[in-house]
Amino acid sequence: MSTNKFDWSVPQKLSPVALLLILGKILKDSWPLLLIIVGRMIINNQEESKRNSSVGLFFVLGISVLILLVHFSQLINFFLFRISVQSGELIVNSGFLSKSKTIIPINRIQSIHVIESYLHKLTNTCELKIETAGTDATEIEIKAIGKEKAQLLQELLQHKVEASNLTNSLDQVQIMSIQFRDLLKLAISENHIKTFLIILAFAYSRLEDVKQIFGADTSKMLDQQLDQADLSKSGILTLLIVGFFITLWVSFIRVILRYHEMSVTSNKKGFQMEWGFLQTQQKRLTQNKVQLISWNSNFLRKILGIRILRFFMAGEDLVKIKQHIQLPIMHAHLLYQLALPYQAVWPSSNTESKMVHASFGWRNTIFFAVPIAVVSAFPFYLWNPWFIFFPVLVLLYLAISNWVKYQKFTYWFSETSIQIKKGIWGEENVLLNFNKVQHVMIKSSPFQRHRNLVTVELHTAGETVKIPYITLEQAQYLADLALLNVEFL
Structure with a gap:
């Protein structure tokens, strides 16, 4: 030019x-x-x-x-x-x-x-x-x-x-692109509960707009329509089917807007991404600006082998999701290829895995979930003895969730980096190169100090990585390792 x-x-x-x-x-x-x-x-x-x-x-x-x-x-x-x-x-x-x-x-x-x-x-x-x-x-x-x-x-x-x-x-080499069949997989594996809540929030806001503009009582109108609606089993089933298909359709639209014709090209300095349906967007990613990377998948995407790769950049606004650099990875080899410039060798490939203390799996259940369930069960029982089933069900869900979170939380570390796997029903992996660490904090609660446990926080310019409920000796070793890389590498 x-x-x-x-x-x-x-x-x-x-x-x-x-x-x-x-x-x-x-x-x-x-x-x-x-x-x-x-x-x-x-x-x-x-x-x-x-x-x-x-x-x-x-x-x-x-x-x-x-x-x-x-x-x-x-x-x-x-x-x-x-x-x-x-x-x-x-x-x-x-x-x-x-x-x-x-x-x-x-x-x-x-x-x-x-x-x-x-x-x-x-x-x-x-x-x-x-x-x-x-x-x-x-x-x-x-x-x-x-x-x-x-x-x-x-x-x-x-x-x-x-x-x-x-x-x-610099020569640009295309390393990935999103095809229509990939869009279908992404739409099917979307978080449909989140999509359904977005639809409800949008519908409620529109009803409020009607109320403010025309002065109509939308709540009363909605109640009248519900009274006139067919609430038989077939009517409810039809309503659920229609709601399900609307949710799927909205999920598909969200996926198209987010990933339509997405392509990634690579050169020696980084990647360039281009995507867009209603509007075309381009964003360049310079490798030396990347602070850490993560990839996650929900339950369906884990079955389909889909991961969402995210690059955490220096100075990134963590609240503005539209500014985040997220790539749908449809094949495992692309994940390694995109992560290669940041960290060539993953700690999970050549080091033993480590787990956090077992109290990480039951402490929140015992000290928080159980008291809340007991307190809420009393008014439910006075209202209707059968309704006590709901706080018991919530307690059971929280107990299982906390224990699964403990079982999944695994980490590996080498001389240059640390890798963490976590999640509950889905899975998230975090890969951090120690030379991106800005500072290290070691925190402990009275409960942790009683058991010689701490939580270590590795702060970068893009995000903070936390490893909870590990021994003080292990945390101190990780902190020294990170600071050593920052000083001399």
Whole structure:
């Protein structure tokens, strides 16, 4: 790509498409207010408004001006936003009354996320999100910038070289892609309970919107519909079947939105991922930014041999799931291939496994689950003696869960890394290279101190790894091993 087209030492403006996106966001944020006004006018059907329609028009215009004033800073920021690269630093100027200048050294940039919606594709632009290790949030967000200009900036920032050398790009090798049959497997093995709860939450929020906009008592309407519904065995069975298929369909849609046409290419510096259905997204992963990796599978995915691989990056916002780098692994050899640059030899392949103390499996049941079950059983018994079955069932579930969690918690460690396997009904593996550890903490409760046990925490810039209920000697050895790697390797 020629570098003479754009001189990044000269501050660059946003694309005019960004203004359309800002206006669209303002409308999206403000539609409940406008809809409430329109809904009230329709329902009330006031005769005064009919005789003097200009009153309603001025009222709507006044509300529109108010909305624009509230979002005035976003509109002004579009015209004043400038971005440039000078002396190895990314510089962003923005703001009107309260001006801000953000300066980021290029070598501190952790990742660059490229997003293309349909509007971006039609206008040959894209959105850029630039993240660093210094904060959990997205450091810089560029709503719309020319695609060719964005690609040049991405190369310039990611590879940390002068623009004149960008033509010597590294060879890209595709190592995985998601096919349609893989999407079907992922949809079938989705967490359908979570999907069903999302559907319920969405339906409830929409009912509340109807209540606020039109003033209708949605709870009363729902009760009336339930009273009129057929609650026979066949009616309930039909309702369950319909709910099951709706849940499957929503799960399939979620999988398509998340993994459609996902592909991963590799070069010497890291990986590049591309995916998207309604909008195309690209994200580059530099190996030296990876803090630890994990892979997990629920009960169904474990049977199907599917794992979800996640890279924990420096400065990543752990709350924003959409920003997490997660890859569906359909074949075991891909897992080793993707983890190879981070850790060539896994501790589980050449060291003996170790388990935590047995009290990890029963302590929470004895000290927490049993008292809660006993206290809750009393009002259930007074209500109906047969209802005591429910707290007993919950107690049994918690007791089994805690014991299975203890049985599954296994760890291995070598001179350079530690690997942990844990879970209850599913399974999760964590692989941590000791030279990524920022600091180590050893904690103990009175119960643990009585048995010479502690919990060791290995803190990285991306996530904290915990090994609970191990001996003090073992924890101290792990801490010394981690700190030794940080100091000398």
